[in-house]
Amino acid sequence: MTAAAVRPFDEMMDELAKAGASSLYLCYQCGLCTSTCPWSEVRDVSVRKMLRQAQLGIGGLEGDDLWLCTTCRACAARCPRGVDIPTVIRAARSFVAAAGAEPDRLKTVRGHLASAQNPWGGKPEERSRWAEGLNVRPFEKGMDVLLFVGCTAAYDPRIRTVARALVRILDAAGVTFGTLGNDEVCDGDPALRIGDGDLFRSLAERNAATFEERGVEHIVAISPHSFEALKHEYPKLGASFEVEHYTQLLARLLDQDRLKLRSDGNVPVTYHDPCYLGRYNGVYEEPRKVLESIPGVRLEEMEPNRADSLCCGGGGGRIFLETPPEERFSNLRIAQAERVGAQVLASACPYCVLNLEDSSKTTAKSPLAVRDVAEYVAERLA
């Protein structure tokens, strides 16, 4: 068989360039992305090869592998040529999604986002049900912070406890806060990562308008994904406010001696860095500091950690897609946690907690409790 003549797919190349993916052409094919990508631990997938074909405009980004990327940024953090691979992936996903060729499950997610303003399909009027029985007030001007709950903490029964825990902590520390209640909509992160920029924009603009209307100046986010979107994507749309992740606030409250915590005996605890908190935003120390402030906690570091941390597998829309058990990064993470003898695996992201808890239940050799940092702190409140 003779080789087919090269016929560059100009439309795709133009779209990629327009979407800010031109750094793709800098790639010199060293393969560091492939061997750094967490998928290389569980299956064959060559990021390098995808980029190679895309450079020549002969495909590479339209296949099923495009939807594997968790946007964890491990590759971009290392790339010697400064190729912004997650942006290339995002641009390619936009192109493919615009043609309706994304995985079916993501079509459903887009539908939920458009109709119910959350990816899980929960009813908008039930968004604030997580707070039942707690005295959580609507945000009003003069309060210290707006708590941005996020869809997973609002609707997922497992993660609702994280939001409830945070409420107890903030109350204990005397922080005045409120939420947007049922007026909060998805931060837009899922739409953005699965390639629907328009949908992201409409959600973000809706939140931004509510912030503006209620006079919000300082936001605390539960999910690192909300945090990243609010911090780096909303300003591109003209929004202006301060935002931090709740672990940053807790670290500050501890500094100010506003939280009293009880001992938890002598417990080996390990901390899993969420990608969107760590690699995206450089927040590595605050969550560790919060954990270490719990008397008795002995923090053990897994390999890899911090900037090299292993993704849980939940970002970039993967939380909505099925991953076969033998391909779950979170299973590897559980083994890494067990290797350092941890009894508690703490993290600070709804997706991480969901995935890690799933893997702990199915693969841990000994009991390994998976807890969000907020849950752990709330439990040890004096």
Add this chain to the structure above:
Amino acid sequence: MTGGTRKIGVFICHCGGNISDVVDVNAVREFAAQQDEVVASTDFRFMCSNQGQARLQETIKEKGLDGVVVACCTPKMYEDMFRGSAKEAGMNPYLLEIANVREQCAYAHRHEPEQATEKAKALVAAQVAKVRNLRPLDVKTAPIHDGVAVIGAGIAGIHAALLLGNAGHKVTLIEKSPTIGGNMARFDKTFPTLDCAMCTLSPKMNDVFNHPNVDLMTYAEVKDAVRAPGRFTLTVVQKPRYVTDACIGCNRCTEACPVSGPKSPIKVESEWNLGLSPRKAIYLPFSQALPQQWTLDADHCYYFQRNHTCGICAKVCPADAIDFTQRPEEVQVEVGAVVVATGYRPFDASQIPQYGFGKYADVYHGLQVERLLSSTGPTNGKLLKKDGTPPQSVGIIHCVGSRDEKYRSYCSRVCCMASLKYAHLIRERTGARVYNFYMDMRANGKGYEEFYQRVASEQVGFVRGKPTRVTDQATAPEEEGKLTIVVEDTLAGVVLRVPVDMVVLSTAMDPEDVDGLLASLKLDKSPDGFVKEYHLKINPTETAVKGIFVAGCAQSPKDITDTIAQAGAAAMSASMFLGSGSMTLNPLVAEVNPDLCRACTRCSEVCEFDAVRVDPEALVAIVDETSCEGCGKCTVVCPTGAITVRQFTKTQIAASIDALAPKAVAP
């Protein structure tokens, strides 16, 4: 401005199409001809050619020009040459100006030819307006001191010093470490010939050491430099060796010194062996070191650190050569030229933690492997792991720090060949399986591709891919007790885990840390941190400072072959400069109108070159014309307009601006 007083000629160069393909040179010529006081306007295919210059000179003579504008490429290229031609034709050279219509016009506006032509006209008009306001300048000359200092005595400095000495110049060769030889003396073999490094270097070291025209200062550092017309005064600090030249090299002091002994609380690692072996406080770096004079490291010596409790070296010395009373001495060295040959140091591999340098015992950087392979090294030339056994398998990772936006974006140029050399030597001496992890194999010197072939034929493994990490966490029995290199084999498209016993990191070349020296010499660095040469392509051995030359890895990463070539070129440039006997001083520097100067010192406060001072008696600012770079900072802060840069006075600049933008372009 009404005309008649000046006769200005305008010459527009096509640059063989570089300019004329974009700019309508006919239109510019006609436009120039209409400018006031322009008496000749012409265009030519190559103004820099002999014919072009002849035309310039003929026109000057025929029309009696007292002003010229050449519209061509950047003044950096040909301003000096055109001024020289004008001078030969009898015109004051400082009445000639360049209008840069290539880089600043044709190149920048390739796709807008009409606007480019308009801009070229404006640039020409601006320079014509400036020339109208120029006055002839006199050129002063200064005699050049006949001595030359070479800073750094590695292979570059040694070679340059030898050539300069052979040419009859009086050379001071200044080396900061106790011995000359530099990094090359650490090497075992050199590629592609596999010559013994010391066999080729040692004769040169001895030649320079014994050369009647070379004055050698080792263990000495240049602390400061002062520039005057034709002369640099270097302040050199001679560090105390605490060993006099009565030393006979018997080594008894080293044998007796308790430092770094098994029970000694003071331990120090050998810089020479890059931390792979201990050394005593009193030592000779290596057996062929020159001078063969021992050095005492006071920072790690019991005598100095423990209140004079030791001193055993002095007791055992048969030559009475130990002198604890030595102090640093400052020596003034006067020279006419300086060759900077300060070399390189390896990139710190611990900046890339995933490769395990400093974490795993058997991860080494290239220069360390040179020492492990050298018969004068810590293992007497036997390649051994830290546990004393030979490796069964070795992985060599290329481009560690090089070609990487996160660390050094440049290619270090020697690592491909050095890595092949390690592969060959390791295979030859241990029989170990060797893997090279490379991205692109750059074998572009004489005999290099052949060397690559030879090493490939020795069954060395080549994996094209940049490894993501080196790990001791085994995932298979073959990885137990090994270091595993994880990499995508990009040619096969599979991720490999390669277990090895030893990892060699071919690290990038960093410039040696000489920021202080460069600051005192007023030398710039290029963005990569190396010394900035005058022109990357056509003048890589001179610098922006007249009389200062650069050689070897101080300028950019290079191998020994290229270092020798550049050191020779630098020596030649320096020799020509010294041989010219006198230097012309750039008249385009600041001058002071004493009638306007109020001695407020603002000019001297902002000057980065210490070129202006205020005379406290006469109450007037005085410019040192050799130090002044003509940057104009002082002219901006001067409250009275007393200080101006020649040919850049406010009137001259304003005339240019008025011509560039005759109408207000913004409210």
